[in-house]
Amino acid sequence: MAAQSLDYHAWVSAQPLVIVVDQVSKQFRLPHEGVHTLKERALHPLRRTGYDSLHALRNVSFDVTKGEFFGIVGRNGSGKSTLLKCLAGIYRVDSGAIHVDGRMSTFIELGVGFNPDLPARDNVMINATMLGLSQREARRRFAGILDFAELHDFVDLKLKNYSSGMMVRLAFSVAIQVDAEILLIDEVLAVGDASFQQKCFDEFARFRKRGTTVLLVTHDMSSVDRFCDRALLLEHGHVAETGDTGRIGTRYLDLNFSSQARTAEQNVAAEADTETGEQSARVLEPEPAEPVAEPTRFGDGRAEMLNGWFEDGDGRPTEVLHSGRPCAFGFRVRFHDHVEDPVFGVSLHTPMGDHVLAANSQKMTPAGAFAPGEEVVVRVRFDNILAPGRYDASPAVARLNQGLAWLDHRSAWVSVVVAGTHAHEGALVNVPCDLAIERQTDARVSNTGSG
Amino acid sequence: MSAALKTPAPGTRVRGPTALGDDWRRLVRLTWTLAATDFKLRFFGSALGYLWQLMRPLMLFGILYVVFTQLLDFAGSERFFGVSLLLGIVLFNFFGEATGGAVKSILVREQLVRKIDFPRLAVPLSTVLQALFNLGLNLIPVLVFLVASGGRPRLSWLLLPFLIVVLAIFGLALAMLLSSLYVRYRDIEPIWEVVLQALFYTTPILYTAEMIKVKAGEEALRLLLLLNPFATILQSSKHVFIDPSHQSPQSLVGNGALTLLPLAAILVLFVVGYTVFAREAPRIAENL
Numbered sequence: 001m002a003a004q005s006l007d008y009h010a011w012v013s014a015q016p017l018v019i020v021v022d023q024v025s026k027q028f029r030l031p032h033e034g035v036h037t038l039k040e041r042a043l044h045p046l047r048r049t050g051y052d053s054l055h056a057l058r059n060v061s062f063d064v065t066k067g068e069f070f071g072i073v074g075r076n077g078s079g080k081s082t083l084l085k086c087l088a089g090i091y092r093v094d095s096g097a098i099h100v101d102g103r104m105s106t107f108i109e110l111g112v113g114f115n116p117d118l119p120a121r122d123n124v125m126i127n128a129t130m131l132g133l134s135q136r137e138a139r140r141r142f143a144g145i146l147d148f149a150e151l152h153d154f155v156d157l158k159l160k161n162y163s164s165g166m167m168v169r170l171a172f173s174v175a176i177q178v179d180a181e182i183l184l185i186d187e188v189l190a191v192g193d194a195s196f197q198q199k200c201f202d203e204f205a206r207f208r209k210r211g212t213t214v215l216l217v218t219h220d221m222s223s224v225d226r227f228c229d230r231a232l233l234l235e236h237g238h239v240a241e242t243g244d245t246g247r248i249g250t251r252y253l254d255l256n257f258s259s260q261a262r263t264a265e266q267n268v269a270a271e272a273d274t275e276t277g278e279q280s281a282r283v284l285e286p287e288p289a290e291p292v293a294e295p296t297r298f299g300d301g302r303a304e305m306l307n308g309w310f311e312d313g314d315g316r317p318t319e320v321l322h323s324g325r326p327c328a329f330g331f332r333v334r335f336h337d338h339v340e341d342p343v344f345g346v347s348l349h350t351p352m353g354d355h356v357l358a359a360n361s362q363k364m365t366p367a368g369a370f371a372p373g374e375e376v377v378v379r380v381r382f383d384n385i386l387a388p389g390r391y392d393a394s395p396a397v398a399r400l401n402q403g404l405a406w407l408d409h410r411s412a413w414v415s416v417v418v419a420g421t422h423a424h425e426g427a428l429v430n431v432p433c434d435l436a437i438e439r440q441t442d443a444r445v446s447n448t449g450s451g
Numbered sequence: 452m453s454a455a456l457k458t459p460a461p462g463t464r465v466r467g468p469t470a471l472g473d474d475w476r477r478l479v480r481l482t483w484t485l486a487a488t489d490f491k492l493r494f495f496g497s498a499l500g501y502l503w504q505l506m507r508p509l510m511l512f513g514i515l516y517v518v519f520t521q522l523l524d525f526a527g528s529e530r531f532f533g534v535s536l537l538l539g540i541v542l543f544n545f546f547g548e549a550t551g552g553a554v555k556s557i558l559v560r561e562q563l564v565r566k567i568d569f570p571r572l573a574v575p576l577s578t579v580l581q582a583l584f585n586l587g588l589n590l591i592p593v594l595v596f597l598v599a600s601g602g603r604p605r606l607s608w609l610l611l612p613f614l615i616v617v618l619a620i621f622g623l624a625l626a627m628l629l630s631s632l633y634v635r636y637r638d639i640e641p642i643w644e645v646v647l648q649a650l651f652y653t654t655p656i657l658y659t660a661e662m663i664k665v666k667a668g669e670e671a672l673r674l675l676l677l678l679n680p681f682a683t684i685l686q687s688s689k690h691v692f693i694d695p696s697h698q699s700p701q702s703l704v705g706n707g708a709l710t711l712l713p714l715a716a717i718l719v720l721f722v723v724g725y726t727v728f729a730r731e732a733p734r735i736a737e738n739l
């Protein structure tokens with residue numbers, strides 16, 4: 001991808017800007033009591049209607065260069081759809097300005113104006129007109145549209161008899177026939193079957209070659225990662241960050257998963273109740289950690305695990321581990337009794353109970369004797385090859401002299417979310433591997449020979 | 452990229468939706484497509500199709516005709532009573548479709564309004580256009596009846612299209628006003644139903660202007676014609692199209708200049724309707 005090449009920034013600065021968004025704000029008024037009838041107006045002519053203001057966008061600024069694939073990501077309610085609608089000219093902005101250079105086409109929804117009672121032929125013409133083609137242009141492109149959608153055999157079938165996949169194919173085919181220099185796309189990638197999706201992706205690649213500028217609005221970071229050169233992260237109507245996709249992806253996943261972000265969000269929303277307060281205290285100050293739910297715990301109490309945590313490669317406690325980076329699980333143990341040669345261990349498993357990591361100090365040099373009051377910190381460092389998802393850690397302290405004796409064991413004590421921007425292949429762990437394909441020139445000969 | 456922001460902003464500014472948009476051809480195309488599609492869909496799946504479009508006013512006409520000629524003898528010696536009744540019904544039908552249909556038109560097109568940027572005026576305009584299609588069809592039986600009852604082509608028939616254009620402008624004025632107000636005030640719908648009912652009975656459709664003159668006096672008739680632009684248009688249509696025995700509003704009012712008053716009222720209403728619509732247009736998508 002061009003995005004990854006080193007001279008990308010040089011390339012970008014040589015291209016003209018096609019979209020400039022300057023300090024755009026948009027506010028919605030949500031009336032307390034809907035004054036929807038003239039009667040209410042007539043009875044209370046002087047009462048000013050109270051309303052809540054919803055700041056959907058606050059001073060959003062960014063620009064997009066010609067030929068760029070630009071992603072706009074954000075969680076639900078972050079304002080990304082509002083931003084798209086402002087760009088598309090469906091909403092008027094309250095303040096600020098949006099400048100666009102070039103013919104723009106918007107796919108906020110595929111198949112705008114589709115009517116289930118009409119055959120595909122009519123719907124294509126209607127939809128094309130809605131998207132801005134003239135009748136003549138639409139007729140000229142008709143064959144191309146059906147070719148792309150692979151629906152030649154169903155052209156006279158009423159749309160209500162189409163499967164949803166067919167409908168999407170038809171709609172997307174019409175949409176891409178509109179020769180736009182700038183495309184605004186709102187999460188249309190999530191639909192259609194795999195082979196059609198691949199076609200759409202190929203089409204995106206062609207857009208890129210033609211120099212079409214594309215703005216993709218989505219909450220799916222992996223498609224942003226796959227296509228976009230740059231991205232913008234929206235949070236509560238603010239631009240949280242603009243930059244290269246990798247950084248935005250990391251930031252986005254942090255926002256999504258870390259309770260720190262959740263708490264921050266709740267603080268913003270001014271919904272701080274006591275429970276949230278406790279949570280935030282826990283997050284900001286990792287010790288002493290309270291487990292989310294009291295898990296099963298057993299042991300004779302001669303040693304006590306005080307707290308456990310996950311940390312990133314730099315030793316910072318975290319609740320989100322990023323795929324492919326070094327990280328560690330650590331726990332602090334205090335001895336209440338004289339203990340000789342204890343064994344420390346931890347196992348990591350999914351909530352379904354699949355163990356993905358087990359480590360203990362049994363085979364190591366004996367740890368020696370500990371006096372009451374003494375404390376140790378145990379760390380298990382590993383490269384995070386885990387697939388994205390939630391994992392629980394069950395640490396333990398034990399003695400192995402005569403059979404196994406638990407000093408302290410807590411199952412599913414600490415939880416962590418592994419986040420990855422890349423789609424993984426479906427395995428529990430991404431074991432580093434090489435895949436080699438070696439063509440066997442005499443395979444057929446040997447096959448027939450053996451058969 | 453912040454350095455790039457300082458360069459002058461390129462291209463055109465996105466100003467959000469407006470009533471007219473910036474490409475009139477797009478407005479025309481969209482209006483046509485919307486109207487044509489709806490027209491096509493209207494009687495989709497019914498065996499008689501477009502025939503129903505003709506049947507509806509004809510059936511109403513049949514009932515009224517029987518009641519008012521056989522039971523109530525409104526016709527008297529009037530030779531063209533039937534045709535003028537039919538013309539009245541057909542024109543009123545158009546007016547009712549154009550305005551009554553426009554009330555909810557934006558809500559009906561919600562999907563479009565919320566999802567694409569297009570000249571918002573296309574919505575009420577297409578409602579009026581669709582009503583015009585129907586009017587065109589419905590005028591055919593009127594013509595057939597007229598010829599059947601002895602009417603012969605006259606030069607004044609050429610004035611009928613002009614009157615229909617004025618009526619369409621009147622309808623569009625109200626369509627713009629009603630459709631944009633309905634976004635904010637949902638009670639426009641029942642109110643307008645009542646207004647249309649009132650209009651039907653205060654217009655010389657079931658009766659003739661001459662009957663008012665005889666029974667309620669010249670002053671009442673004058674008032675009716677001056678206050679009700681639809682009545683003026685209908686009376687003019689009867690005069691130019693059906694038979695000169697239907698007096699023109701000018702001669703009924705007795706003052707040619709005064710009959711320009713309804714025309715002026717229509718133009719004022721058009722300006723008001725457009726102004727209101729244009730003011731509401733940018734925020735229709737979010738107010739819905």
